[in-house]
Amino acid sequence: MIDPQLLRENPDLVKASQEARRSSVELVDRALEADGVRRSAIADFERLRAEQNAFGKRVAQAPADEKKALIAEVQQLAASVKDAAQRSQDAEADFTTVVRGIQNIVLDGVPAGGEDDWELVREVGDIPTFDFEPLDHLALGEALGAIDMARGAKVSGARFSFLTGIGARLELAIMNMGLDRAIAAGFIPMITPTLVKPEIMSGTGFLGEHADEVYSLKDDDLYLTGTSEVALAGYHSDEILNLSDGPLRYVGWSTCYRREAGSYGKDTRGIIRVHQFTKLEMFSYVDPADAEAEHERLLAHQEGILQDLGLSYRVIDTAAGDLGSSAARKFDVEAWIPTQNAYRELTSTSNCTTYQARRLDIRSRTETGKTAPVATLNGTLGTTRWIVALLETHQQADGSVVVPEALRPYLGGLDVLVPTGSN
RNA sequence: GGAGACGUCGCAUAGUUCGGCCUAGUGCACCACCCUGCUAAGGUGGAGUACCCUUUAUUGGGUACCGUGGGUUCAAAUCCCACCGUCUCCGCCA
Numbered sequence: 227m228i229d230p231q232l233l234r235e236n237p238d239l240v241k242a243s244q245e246a247r248r249s250s251v252e253l254v255d256r257a258l259e260a261d262g263v264r265r266s267a268i269a270d271f272e273r274l275r276a277e278q279n280a281f282g283k284r285v286a287q288a289p290a291d292e293k294k295a296l297i298a299e300v301q302q303l304a305a306s307v308k309d310a311a312q313r314s315q316d317a318e319a320d321f322t323t324v325v326r327g328i329q330n331i332v333l334d335g336v337p338a339g340g341e342d343d344w345e346l347v348r349e350v351g352d353i354p355t356f357d358f359e360p361l362d363h364l365a366l367g368e369a370l371g372a373i374d375m376a377r378g379a380k381v382s383g384a385r386f387s388f389l390t391g392i393g394a395r396l397e398l399a400i401m402n403m404g405l406d407r408a409i410a411a412g413f414i415p416m417i418t419p420t421l422v423k424p425e426i427m428s429g430t431g432f433l434g435e436h437a438d439e440v441y442s443l444k445d446d447d448l449y450l451t452g453t454s455e456v457a458l459a460g461y462h463s464d465e466i467l468n469l470s471d472g473p474l475r476y477v478g479w480s481t482c483y484r485r486e487a488g489s490y491g492k493d494t495r496g497i498i499r500v501h502q503f504t505k506l507e508m509f510s511y512v513d514p515a516d517a518e519a520e521h522e523r524l525l526a527h528q529e530g531i532l533q534d535l536g537l538s539y540r541v542i543d544t545a546a547g548d549l550g551s552s553a554a555r556k557f558d559v560e561a562w563i564p565t566q567n568a569y570r571e572l573t574s575t576s577n578c579t580t581y582q583a584r585r586l587d588i589r590s591r592t593e594t595g596k597t598a599p600v601a602t603l604n605g606t607l608g609t610t611r612w613i614v615a616l617l618e619t620h621q622q623a624d625g626s627v628v629v630p631e632a633l634r635p636y637l638g639g640l641d642v643l644v645p646t647g648s649n
Numbered sequence: 650g651g652a653g654a655c656g657u658c659g660c661a662u663a664g665u666u667c668g669g670c671c672u673a674g675u676g677c678a679c680c681a682c683c684c685u686g687c688u689a690a691g692g693u694g695g696a697g698u699a700c701c702c703u704u705u706a707u708u709g710g711g712u713a714c715c716g717u718g719g720g721u722u723c724a725a726a727u728c729c730c731a732c733c734g735u736c737u738c739c740g741c742c743a
Contacts, residue, residue, distance in 0.1 A: 268701050272712040279672090279712090282724050286669040293723090300723045318700095466698085587699095594707070597698080 227584040228328050233257055243331040246338040246546035253327050260321040267317035271310040278307050329434070329551040330581035333518070336546050336555050343545035344558075350529065351538030353562050358623040362565040363614040364496035367393060369625050371646040372613075373497060384494075385486060385501045389610070392643055396613050397504055399636035401479060404506040404608030407531060408477035413508060416478045418457035421448045426460035429586040431552035431578075438487045454478030455604040458509035463586040466597055473512040473520060477607060480505060496614065498570065503610035510603045511588065514580055517601035521577040524605035525557050528573045531607065534632035537615050538562040540569050552578040552585075561615040572612055575605030 233240055237254050244251045281300045288296055337345045367373030372393025378386040389397055405415055427433055427449040432440055441450035451457060458478045467474060482505045493499035508527065512520045525541065532539050544556040553576035560569035580599035583589070589597040620628040627643040634641055 265701070268712080272701060275713090276711060278723080282669070285723060297723045304723055589698095596707095 227326055227581060228331060229580065229584070230261065230325065232331070233325065233328075234261065240328060240331060243546070244328065246332050246336070247329055247549065248340060248547040249329055250327070253324065257321070257325045257328060260317070260324045264314075264317040264321040267310070267314040271307070271314040274303070274307045274310050278303055326585070327434075330431075330549075330554045330579060332546045332549065333555045333577070333579075335543075336549075337543060338547075339545045340547040341545065344542040344548070345545075347541040347543050347557065349538075349540040350533065351536075351562075353538055354564055354619050356564065356621075356623075360564045360618060360621055361625065362496065363498075363563075363617045366617045366621055366625065366627060367496070367613070369645040370617075370627065370643050372396065372617075372643075375496065382501075385499065387497050387500055389497075389613075391646070393613065395637060396616070396643075397610055399633055400608045400612050400616075401504060401506050402636050403633060404531060405477065405479065407527065408506070408508060408607055411475075411527060413475040413477035416454070416458065416461075416476050418451075418454040418461075418478045418480045420451050420454075420457070420480050420483065421446075422451055422456055422460060423448065426463065426586070427451070427456060429463060430456045430459045430582055431550060431585065432456065434551040436550070439485050441483050441485055450483040451480065452482050452484045453505060453604075454480035454482070454507045455509060458507065458604070459582050459586060459588075459602055462511060462588050465588060467511060467588065467590045467600060469511065469513055469590045469600065473510050473516065475511075476509045478507045478509060480507070482609075497610060498614055500610070505606060505610070506608035508575075508603075508605045508607050511583075511590075511600050512603065513590070514599070514601040517577050517579055517603060520601075520603050521555065521557070521575065524575045524603055525559070527607060528559050528575060528605055532559060532561065532572065534630065535612070535616060536630040537572070537612075537619055539572065550576065552576070552581045554579045554581065561612075562619070563615060564618045570611075570614070572609070572615060573606035576603065578602045578604070 228240060233254070237258055241251045241254045244254060278300070281296075281303065285293060285296050285300070337343050361369075364373060364375065370393070371391045372389065374388040374390050378388050381388075409415060421443065424433075424447060427440065432452065440452060442448070443450070455478070457480070458476050461476070462474070481502060483502055486499055486501060489499060497503070508524055510520050510524065529539075529541070539559050539561045542558050542560065544558055549556050556574060556576045558571050559573040559575075561572045562568075563570045579601050582602045583599040588600055588602070590600050592598050616630070616633075617627050620630065622628065622642075625645045629637060629641050629643065631641075
């Protein structure tokens, strides 16, 4: 949720942000109006209620024979109070609904526009070249006995896979490498729930425009999370945190579920885009003043690990219209995928400023002793999709794949993956 | 899934019988000051969260919050209903 005070005092800034996102500007005026209605409704209710409270004391203290008359007198007032309470509640709910529809204020420097309007931050590493025709990750994965899409489809349907043998080990290796680095950087490891309550899913901002991406369990009123960000953000909901010793940093390990609605026909081959995958996610709670510095830190962790995996990548500053509703800025790191002749997203890191924290009621103590919302940030540190870039980038003419040195300790020292023959 | 107990202002507890002296008492912890040469002990006072109005000086006033949400009532921590959570026992189970 955006800061209601900012909405009141500087609506033009909010409108400009909505504009940059190609999102509703008119919503800002509706929110302002709803705020006015809400405040006057609250004032009405509180005035009547104060009157009633005062009257209640008189009734309590009155002699028994006068009580009846007093109660008759106050009956009308009680009805008004009830009425005003209802109006106040309705106005509050209305305001909340409208203001929650407004997305986070994008930070200065974020490019305006849609999906294709990103700005390049940097490119790192030489684009790999081959003196043979490179195979795609699925051909390699099948030959290595690492990926089984056919049986994934048999058991669970399209966009499900089995990681088998070295494929399973590869995923665990990536995850463990990321985990070790995160722990070394001071992140607390967490294995998180992947089913969450509606208020948590909604609080993180995933039930907005992209609600159809989320699996829901109607019988149980729960949602399957598409990232451990959801559970990690909910972890401290309704709490007042102590950030005086620095940020709270967590790294969550979870299976992730995404419906991938609207992506029919896109990335249907292999494990680039699947309904279920595993992901390691950094999550920081910081003082809002430190949020941009923390964002750079998360990005640096991501780049460090991708460099050590020998991947070529670029960093892009995502355009406003391609940000999630909670994000004020997002950097994607995209690795070069040889057979696609393109960069594909491997990690994403978002600065949600105070937007998520407001929705989830996560605050900290400021120097004056007051409470104020914290800033939250998240970023990928390892995921199943990395296997795609690893296999394709490090493949050799005979179909074997060289394991980057940094990953070998996580595969029992294995330095090259060799085809197993089919089964 | 069945039976029972419980959920109160940071923690621990009182209050629920029989609705109104509960704007929730007490202890511990916390903060400020006082006192004894220091420490310990003691004394006095303070202190929750959110929102609204006012002031815009870190002012003053008000409303809500006793697990959550409804209901009854002039009035609910207290009575009624539903839900959530915790604990104990039983059953079932990958």
